[in-house]
Amino acid sequence: MMKLDRFLKETFRLNSDILGMPRRCTTESHYTFANGYQVPNGRVVSSNFLGVNYDEKLQGQNSKEFDAFRHNSPATKIERNIILFGLGKHACPGRYFAITLIKMILHHVMLKYNVKTEFENVVPRNHIGFFIGPTKPGESGIVLENSD
Numbered sequence: 001m002m003k004l005d006r007f008l009k010e011t012f013r014l015n016s017d018i019l020g021m022p023r024r025c026t027t028e029s030h031y032t033f034a035n036g037y038q039v040p041n042g043r044v045v046s047s048n049f050l051g052v053n054y055d056e057k058l059q060g061q062n063s064k065e066f067d068a069f070r071h072n073s074p075a076t077k078i079e080r081n082i083i084l085f086g087l088g089k090h091a092c093p094g095r096y097f098a099i100t101l102i103k104m105i106l107h108h109v110m111l112k113y114n115v116k117t118e119f120e121n122v123v124p125r126n127h128i129g130f131f132i133g134p135t136k137p138g139e140s141g142i143v144l145e146n147s148d
Helices: 002-014 049-056 095-112
Strands: 020-024 030-032 036-041 045-046 111-118 127-129 131-133 142-146
Touching: 002 095, 020 049, 045 049, 095 111
Parallel strands: none
Antiparallel strands: 020 045, 030 036, 111 142, 127 131
């Protein structure tokens, strides 16, 4: 299961569905970052999740390429270089259930189906504001054939 954890973590890192997270500054006058940069009250700022996911300082060399063995920790472990389930005390409490369910679904698909791709190239992402939406029906390029 450790290899599947590594595979899932890298898949989530490389194919995040959230580009960033907008937040409004609610302090009385302004918020000052450690580097001295100030954000005035009422201003909307956004974290750049894809920037973190693709940063070679955080992810190592070839950060825009899939490497199933890039990670050594479970997919449920909260780390600053992977913003999958949030950070700190606000991390998603359902992450253990979610990862277990994803593993069960993958196990079922691998046992029951032959998985093939229809296209040589990857289908382009569907950007919708701060989110990346699913591909349109029939355009994913994934073909499932019964293995019976």
